[in-house]
Amino acid sequence: MVLAGLGHRFPRQPFLFRGVTATLLPNRVYALVGPSGSGKSTLLALLAGWLEPTEGRVHRTGVSRVGWVFQNPHGVARRTALDHVVLPLLVQGLTRRRARDRAQALLVEFGLGDAADREFAALSGGEAQRLMLARGIAARPDLFLVDEPTAQLDARTAARVSSTLAGLARAGTVVVVATHDAQTRAACTDTLDLVTAGVEPRPASGASGA
Template sequence: MRVDVRTLGHQFPDRPWLFRDLDLVLVPGHVYALTGPSGSGKSTLLALLAGWLAPQEGTVERHEISDISWVFQNPHGTPRRTALDHVALPFLARGAPVHEAEQDGLSLLVRFGLADVAHQQFRRLSGGEGQRLMLARAIAARPQLLLVDEPTAQLDLSTAREVNDAITRLASPQTIIVIATHDPETRDSCTDHVDLAHHQPAFLPGTRAR
């Protein structure tokens, strides 16, 4: 399982290049922080990795990847379902008996510091709890590629810290994880760092920028 990115570059019609000459090999067990100034193309790169968007130059090859999940800035859960329901569901969907699915779900809630709210409805969770639950649910679903867009953007400092703490426990041997972020603490919670600033035309050698 692997994502190979080769000499990738993208620009939208009649707009300047966002980035060029990006080479990456993404593998499971790592959590890649994707940083860069606002408008540098972080969300665009996530869409290219997912295959939602075709690159203007270069290639993105996904090897042995069929399931791709996203976690967005705002947690989207089912309001009246409990936290445990949210993480048990992916296990049930894979055919686990209820008891086992709930046990596995509970272990994930413990890992993400959510054991105390296991039986709380989603609508009663705080912003940080909701966001950590989205990460826990994404891990439970075991996608081969997990794309996370600005997970702390809507959170205050201490709530963001809780989410960043969860990110330090996110790495999974079954999943390649990429997190677009502005937050230096999120970047430091990841295992690897890709800085789009180094791939903006102004930073690249030669005269290709225009």
């Protein structure tokens, strides 16, 4: 997948970034970095095709299934953790029994084995976020966009999430991870820095060059 001269601005706002050009390959995990408010989540929305870029293009060759784990996890309050992961597997045509087995294995992989029967509303922030990751992976995306997956996790759990994302990439998925976390960034194979990649230095409005 190719990003060609991508730039974006919201109405009546300056450009967040411009001229972002990159080729994103399967088998790699890209860390999307930049300060808070620099446009990481916005760039993920452009990659997903949920938002049209102000300028430039996203060429999404070979990508039919896009998975996105949001910065703030949201699931169905009264549904169990297990059901959240079973659903995308049923959509793929697995039998209920095989879907449950696979879902349970994914939960264990994310350290949620004991939370399978708990309702979404009863999960902690970090548990809910890991559940969203497990659900996203269950859908076998070609492109997996993950927004701050480790922000609420302790270092050890974060390392486990990073290695699971690396495993997904090795299975052929393009993985893009927006993150502030140095450890998570270090676990990625490549870095896409919004500041160096595309933000045009913008003059303070009305100032004479301070």
